[in-house]
Amino acid sequence: MIDAIKELNGFHKHDYQNGHANGHSNGTAAHTHTADKAESKAEIETAVRTILTNVGEDPDREGLVGTPDRIARMYDEILAGYTTDPVKLVNGALFDVDYDDPVIVKEIEYFSMCEHHMLPFFGRAHIAYIPSDKVIGLSKIPRIVEMFARRLQVQERMTRQIAEMIDEVLQPQGVAVVVEGSHMCSMMRGVKKEHPRMMTSYMIGKYKEDKDLRREFMDQLRK
Numbered sequence: 001m002i003d004a005i006k007e008l009n010g011f012h013k014h015d016y017q018n019g020h021a022n023g024h025s026n027g028t029a030a031h032t033h034t035a036d037k038a039e040s041k042a043e044i045e046t047a048v049r050t051i052l053t054n055v056g057e058d059p060d061r062e063g064l065v066g067t068p069d070r071i072a073r074m075y076d077e078i079l080a081g082y083t084t085d086p087v088k089l090v091n092g093a094l095f096d097v098d099y100d101d102p103v104i105v106k107e108i109e110y111f112s113m114c115e116h117h118m119l120p121f122f123g124r125a126h127i128a129y130i131p132s133d134k135v136i137g138l139s140k141i142p143r144i145v146e147m148f149a150r151r152l153q154v155q156e157r158m159t160r161q162i163a164e165m166i167d168e169v170l171q172p173q174g175v176a177v178v179v180e181g182s183h184m185c186s187m188m189r190g191v192k193k194e195h196p197r198m199m200t201s202y203m204i205g206k207y208k209e210d211k212d213l214r215r216e217f218m219d220q221l222r223k
């Protein structure tokens with residue numbers, strides 16, 4: 001199951017091999033070791049300087065001189081989902097239960113980055129599952145959302161990944177994930193001053209099959 005979760009999450013093999021000697025075996029730049037991390041940071045800084053210069057700025061003026069460093073450090077935080085270990089994340093937080101009504105966790109705030117423009121999108125995620133025999137610690141669900149949000153994403157894929165991970169970990173009778181998102185790339189561009197939120201959903205198992213269950217979840221979200 002553990003391998004399945006890793007694969008499901010697009011968890012980079014070279015990240016997982018942290019501490020093993022074969023971090024470079026896949027031929028891509030591995031960011032596993034401290035030295036590599038420093039190297040990655042330096043390269044991001046160089047790239048940001050290049051952008052600054054090419055948009056007509058002076059990267060050496062006072063206000064900008066620290067910007068490449070700040071952005072590189074910021075990416076480390078807002079894109080931390082690439083290096084989060086999903087197995088560790090859920091470790092020890094699964095509990096056996098004799099309960100098969102829906103568990104609903106709503107209004108989970110998230111901040112992500114759209115992969116098309118590298119601009120933020122953000123909003124709330126709402127999650128329901130119907131346990132088979134296990135539940136997951138309440139604090140873990142927002143952490144699962146965060147792991148997928150802190151990557152370059154499209155909202156549709158993030159929604160599906162959250163649902164599939166919960167399905168994989170809990171093997172529940174059904175999972176429903178609804179995500180609302182406001183996208184800076186559409187809000188900042190163009191002349192339209194209306195900013196519709198985008199809604200995405202992904203249903204598995206009973207939530208996919210049973211219209212009434214789905215409606216019950218949607219009704220809960222309106223309260």
Ligand SMILES: [Zn+2]
Nearest residue numbers: 114116117185
């Ligand atoms: Zn975008």
